[in-house]
Amino acid sequence: MRGKSLKVKETIIEKALFLCAAGSVTAVALITLFIFSSGYSVLRSYGPLNFIFGMDWSPVNGEYGILPLIAGTLEVTAGALILGVPAGIGCAVFLAEMAKERWAKLLKSAIELLAGIPSVVYGFFGLAIIVPAIRDWLLPAVQKIDPDVPASGFSVLAGAFVLGIMILPTIVSMSENAIRAVPLEFREASLALGADRRETITKVLVPAAKSGIFSSVILAMGRAVGETMAVLLITGNVPKVPTGPLDPAATLTGTIAMEMSYAGPEHQSALFAIGIVLFILIVILNSIALAVMKRFGGAV
Amino acid sequence: MAEKEKVFEIRDMDLYYGSFQALKKVNIDIYRHDVTALIGPSGCGKSTFLRSLNRMNDLVEGCRIEGKLLFDGEDFYGKDYDTIALRTKVGMVFQKPNPFPKSIYENLAYGPRLHGVKDRKKLDEIAERTLSQVGLWDEIKDRLGKSALGLSGGQAQRLCIARCLSVEPEVILMDEPTSALDPIATSKIEALIQELSKQYTIIIVTHNMQQAGRISDRTAFFFSGEILEAGDTRRLFTNPENPKTEEYITGRFG
Amino acid sequence: MRKRKGNKIIKSAVFFGSVRLAAAVTLGILALLLLFILVKGVPHLSLKFLAESPENMGKEGGIFPVLIGTVYVTLTSVLIAMPLGVAAAVYFSEYAGKGRLVHIIRFFTEVLAGIPSIIFGLFGFAFFVVFLGMGWSVIAGGITLSMMILPTLIRSTEEALKTVPGAYREGSLSLGATKWQTVVKVILPCCRSGILTGLILGIGRAIGETAAVMLTVGGSLKLPVSIFDSTRTMSLHLYMLASEGLSQEKTYATAALLILIVLGINWLAGFIGRRLTKE
Numbered sequence: 001m002r003g004k005s006l007k008v009k010e011t012i013i014e015k016a017l018f019l020c021a022a023g024s025v026t027a028v029a030l031i032t033l034f035i036f037s038s039g040y041s042v043l044r045s046y047g048p049l050n051f052i053f054g055m056d057w058s059p060v061n062g063e064y065g066i067l068p069l070i071a072g073t074l075e076v077t078a079g080a081l082i083l084g085v086p087a088g089i090g091c092a093v094f095l096a097e098m099a100k101e102r103w104a105k106l107l108k109s110a111i112e113l114l115a116g117i118p119s120v121v122y123g124f125f126g127l128a129i130i131v132p133a134i135r136d137w138l139l140p141a142v143q144k145i146d147p148d149v150p151a152s153g154f155s156v157l158a159g160a161f162v163l164g165i166m167i168l169p170t171i172v173s174m175s176e177n178a179i180r181a182v183p184l185e186f187r188e189a190s191l192a193l194g195a196d197r198r199e200t201i202t203k204v205l206v207p208a209a210k211s212g213i214f215s216s217v218i219l220a221m222g223r224a225v226g227e228t229m230a231v232l233l234i235t236g237n238v239p240k241v242p243t244g245p246l247d248p249a250a251t252l253t254g255t256i257a258m259e260m261s262y263a264g265p266e267h268q269s270a271l272f273a274i275g276i277v278l279f280i281l282i283v284i285l286n287s288i289a290l291a292v293m294k295r296f297g298g299a300v
Numbered sequence: 301m302a303e304k305e306k307v308f309e310i311r312d313m314d315l316y317y318g319s320f321q322a323l324k325k326v327n328i329d330i331y332r333h334d335v336t337a338l339i340g341p342s343g344c345g346k347s348t349f350l351r352s353l354n355r356m357n358d359l360v361e362g363c364r365i366e367g368k369l370l371f372d373g374e375d376f377y378g379k380d381y382d383t384i385a386l387r388t389k390v391g392m393v394f395q396k397p398n399p400f401p402k403s404i405y406e407n408l409a410y411g412p413r414l415h416g417v418k419d420r421k422k423l424d425e426i427a428e429r430t431l432s433q434v435g436l437w438d439e440i441k442d443r444l445g446k447s448a449l450g451l452s453g454g455q456a457q458r459l460c461i462a463r464c465l466s467v468e469p470e471v472i473l474m475d476e477p478t479s480a481l482d483p484i485a486t487s488k489i490e491a492l493i494q495e496l497s498k499q500y501t502i503i504i505v506t507h508n509m510q511q512a513g514r515i516s517d518r519t520a521f522f523f524s525g526e527i528l529e530a531g532d533t534r535r536l537f538t539n540p541e542n543p544k545t546e547e548y549i550t551g552r553f554g
Numbered sequence: 555m556r557k558r559k560g561n562k563i564i565k566s567a568v569f570f571g572s573v574r575l576a577a578a579v580t581l582g583i584l585a586l587l588l589l590f591i592l593v594k595g596v597p598h599l600s601l602k603f604l605a606e607s608p609e610n611m612g613k614e615g616g617i618f619p620v621l622i623g624t625v626y627v628t629l630t631s632v633l634i635a636m637p638l639g640v641a642a643a644v645y646f647s648e649y650a651g652k653g654r655l656v657h658i659i660r661f662f663t664e665v666l667a668g669i670p671s672i673i674f675g676l677f678g679f680a681f682f683v684v685f686l687g688m689g690w691s692v693i694a695g696g697i698t699l700s701m702m703i704l705p706t707l708i709r710s711t712e713e714a715l716k717t718v719p720g721a722y723r724e725g726s727l728s729l730g731a732t733k734w735q736t737v738v739k740v741i742l743p744c745c746r747s748g749i750l751t752g753l754i755l756g757i758g759r760a761i762g763e764t765a766a767v768m769l770t771v772g773g774s775l776k777l778p779v780s781i782f783d784s785t786r787t788m789s790l791h792l793y794m795l796a797s798e799g800l801s802q803e804k805t806y807a808t809a810a811l812l813i814l815i816v817l818g819i820n821w822l823a824g825f826i827g828r829r830l831t832k833e
Contacts, residue, residue, distance in 0.1 A: 090576020226670025
């Protein structure tokens with residue numbers, strides 16, 4: 001008798017735990033449902049192709065082309081990767097292979113700490129240092145060659161700089177783990193063949209850790225694409241396709257955050273539609289990272 | 301001498317892990333108050349067999365068991381069989397001592413509490429009785445509130461045996477209980493097993509031939525998932541019927 | 555032969571030089587960021603700043619209601635996410651097999667972890683604020699944040715559960731305990747500090763989040779009383795101050811305070827984590 005009631009209780013508990021675990025499915029489903037249903041009306045009335053490839057974002061005139069925003073996001077992200085990836089991987093190699101064990105541990109935990117700093121703080125840092133630095137130091141020099149360059153300092157470059165800093169912790173931490181996960185035998189085998197340390201690092205260790213490093217870059221890219229507060233404060237939020245690193249830009253995320261507070265119904269729906277594009281972009285990027293990690297047996 | 305009472309009766313038991321067959325047509329009877337030793341080379345299935353006697357293999361995904369398996373005359377892999385009750389009656393002691401990271405007292409009170417004993421006095425009694433049974437009472441009665449993780453290997457294993465006794469099992473399964481212990485601790489545990497066999501039925505997996513010879517009444521020799529030979533320990537060790545058994549017990553392989 | 559060797563030495567020098575440079579730049583910039591904000595902000599921190607209400611949209615005065623709002627929103631999110639996260643982790647680690655369904659649920663958990671915060675903000679706005687009629691409020695922001703930190707909590711709890719030796723499970727089950735009894739009485743007590751660490755990291759994430767909060771809590775500077783009141787968290791306050799350029803002094807002070815809190819939280823999590831490994 002007791003056995004039976006225990007069994008029933010256990011089954012109920014298991015079902016309840018299952019429901020909690022399935023909570024993330026519910027969450028994702030709800031998010032998808034509400035973002036898509038809220039953004040659907042503009043996508044339909046304006047046409048998805050016009051929406052994505054339209055060159056003109058001016059909600060006041062009922063124009064909802066987000067190509068300038070996509071371009072802004074991609075340019076800022078690309079800039080962040082160009083600045084952040086080499087520095088990050090270099091730092092990871094340094095921590096994994098060159099630094100003394102104690103220092104490596106200390107520095108790594110310091111870097112991981114920085115992953116926890118709120119993005120709005122990075123944004124503020126960009127606003128207080130990087131934008132003025134570009135305006136006061138870089139622009140005067142550039143203006144001698146090209147007098148038409150925008151003079152505010154709010155630019156793709158500033159955004160790329162700040163995002164480049166923000167993705168460092170992700171890249172350093174994951175790449176370092178990946179390099180450390182390479183078995184000692186590989187190192188020894190390479191050194192035993194007469195390779196020097198540089199050759200061992202560039203020809204054996206980094207290639208062996210490439211899936212982990214690649215995943216870190218993809219995840220960093222996802223972080224850069226999805227980042228809102230930092231870019232909002234420093235890219236200038238001008239919805240035009242930026243043609244140079246010193247042009248201001250508006251991003252997908254920044255536009256949503258900025259305009260949501262005053263948008264009318266149709267405009268709001270258009271912002272949700274941007275959310276749809278962003279959502280799909282991120283899911284694709286993260287799936288690539290996951291697949292790569294799984295495929296190569298994932299040294300995470 | 302009257303026929304001894306059968307505790308376990310196993311007929312044509314097959315056990316699979318996924319598509320791998322780990323046990324093939326195992327037949328064996330386990331008698332009450334006997335010490336039965338299961339011997340054989342590594343990977344022969346003796347531990348797997350032991351762990352299926354209290355359904356610990358249920359934890360392993362893809363594990364499937366066929367055949368007739370009776371405990372006290374009941375099919376304990378039957379649909380409505382109460383696994384919890386089975387595990388209460390068939391206790392287990394593991395290869396590595398695994399006291400919980402709680403106090404010594406809490407380790408001993410854990411089992412009885414699960415089964416509804418809440419009275420502090422009763423729990424105190426159980427702690428004293430079981431610790432006395434395993435010969436630990438005098439050694440550690442002053443530190444019952446201390447963490448069980450501070451005990452030596454031999455003490456920890458005896459505590460685990462005491463913990464097993466705390467729920468008053470009929471059968472104790474022992475999976476190489478001395479393999480992680482030094483010789484002195486081992487001999488203490490062996491003496492304890494002989495003492496316990498007066499009250500309990502014991503089934504022990506061991507790698508140590510001398511141990512099997514010293515403490516068991518009956519022995520079963522497992523070889524690649526089958527029982528090649530089983531019977532009275534003295535007979536099996538002095539006059540094995542199967543040449544493989546002889547090779548193994550004289551140490552020519554394994 | 556010799557020439558080649560010389561070549562190699564130069565190559566090595568260049569390689570190691572640039573790696574060192576990369577490391578120095580990375581660490582240098584990150585250090586600069588922290589130092590810059592702390593040096594400029596900490597001098598403006600005072601008890602008065604913490605205990606007073608803001609005046610003139612935050613241009614003068616302190617940030618007391620903002621602190622309370624932050625605590626409110628963070629607590630709400632943690633109180634919702636914590637039980638769900640631990641239960642989900644227990645399910646994954648102790649109950650779930652390797653079935654297809656579990657695989658799918660895990661995948662969705664990963665997806666949830668990767669969704670950018672602004673999307674959470676949009677969703678929170680559409681669902682909690684508008685659809686469920688909560689309005690801009692502590693509760694709308696809190697639930698939105700709880701969804702955001704859920705994957706973190708699940709992951710860290712699962713990691714903690716993984717460190718519990720299987721021998722404890724076997725020991726408990728062999729005494730006739732049910733699975734649930736084993737979980738509650740043996741396994742969860744073993745990983746208290748691991749779960750606590752996850753909780754603290756979740757709190758850190760909730761405090762630092764801005765975009766999701768911006769679209770769900772409103773931004774009122776009044777002291778929130780009920781969970782249905784609109785409020786403002788510290789990170790949102792920092793954004794407002796920075797974007798409107800109201801007061802350099804207050805902006806740096808808020809940023810510095812935010813950094814100090816986050817660093818403190820991470821230190822605490824690390825401290826508890828170290829205690830865990832000692833145990």
